């Protein structure tokens with residue numbers, strides 16, 4: 001199964017995915033794409049020996065990126081800190097084959113503007129007792145696709161949004177590769 005990772009930021013989740021899949025038979029990361037030319041994820045791809053591209057938001061909206069992914073025969077798309085909305089045609093072309101990771105227990109603290117530290121600050125300010133991460137399928141609405149997995153942590157003793165962020169990120173690195181590879185490998189089983 002050929003996987004593309006799309007990310008806008010530092011790419012620690014992308015790095016965890018590349019690291020895990022490099023030792024997973026049957027799952028290959030063939031491309032890392034970012035809408036930010038200076039994003040740390042592009043350097044992480046280079047370090048891992050994975051091809052990478054920079055694309056613009058117009059490339060995403062106008063189908064150029066979709067065409068590129070089809071040209072290199074991508075089967076699955078994993079979003080890992082990707083900040084642009086996926087267009088409907090893209091979602092249809094990869095139906096049930098796009099996953100995203102979100103740093104809260106959706107539907108809580110999801111939706112427009114809820115990304116990165118904004119999420120953890122909101123969790124901290126709401127004095128939530130628990131937080132965590134959600135892995136979900138992607139549809140054309142932000143953070144609303146079917147939930148596949150949630151990992152939870154007790155945050156009642158944590159004293160800042162930064163601490164919550166760091167604990168949630170550990171969960172993300174632990175579970176995203178495991179959950180994604182299980183789904184990807186399972187999708188190889190022919191439908192009976």
Ligand code: GRF
Nearest residue numbers: 009010011012013081101103
């Ligand atoms: C993660 O918290 C992820 O849940 C969210 O964006 C963040 C990306 O972090 N979608 P990184 O770039 O993988 O370090």
